[in-house]
Amino acid sequence: MKKKELPNEEAFEKLLLWLDSDREAAGAKYINIQRRIIRILSSKGCYDAEDVADETVNIVAQKIDWLIDNFVGDPVLYFMGVARTLHKEWLKRKPPPPLPLPDTSSPEVDRECLCLEQCMQEVLTSDERTWALRYHPTEQKQTIPERKRLAEELGITRNALRIKMYHIKARLELCIVSCLLRLPAE
Numbered sequence: 001m002k003k004k005e006l007p008n009e010e011a012f013e014k015l016l017l018w019l020d021s022d023r024e025a026a027g028a029k030y031i032n033i034q035r036r037i038i039r040i041l042s043s044k045g046c047y048d049a050e051d052v053a054d055e056t057v058n059i060v061a062q063k064i065d066w067l068i069d070n071f072v073g074d075p076v077l078y079f080m081g082v083a084r085t086l087h088k089e090w091l092k093r094k095p096p097p098p099l100p101l102p103d104t105s106s107p108e109v110d111r112e113c114l115c116l117e118q119c120m121q122e123v124l125t126s127d128e129r130t131w132a133l134r135y136h137p138t139e140q141k142q143t144i145p146e147r148k149r150l151a152e153e154l155g156i157t158r159n160a161l162r163i164k165m166y167h168i169k170a171r172l173e174l175c176i177v178s179c180l181l182r183l184p185a186e
Helices: 008-017 023-043 051-060 066-069 077-094 106-121 126-135 141-154 156-184
Strands: none
Touching: 008 066, 023 051, 023 077, 051 066, 066 077, 066 106, 066 141, 106 126, 106 141, 106 156, 126 141, 126 156
């Protein structure tokens, strides 16, 4: 994400003062806001979450004089609104790279399988590999009951399991794409 103009020192000082009159408390709030934005955006699959969070702070700092005079309410809400808008813009510009569907009659499938196996070892823990394999059983009719059992064993809801698998899949996809780019074409 291309960053806009960085705030000057005076604007940043005003931003901290807007967050809290106590400098230490303001610094803690600033860090918590930044972490919260990163955590939320990362959970939505934004692989540029840190950049979007930085850009959020830049925009808020640039508008700090107006905010001090006009904004009523919790500053966190304003930060979150800016972050949500920037995330929407990011989604339009940078969707996650899709993996190409394999053509089972080509040598490309061998390359993809090799990268998948390699990435499962490099990127995932032993538990994550087990969960991923159980989440995608070989028999279609076993999918729903297996996912339900897995969620129960992990002590989480099925929705939480879906989110966990989404993050695992996103890490694998990035690794696989990188691996395919490194392998020589056949």
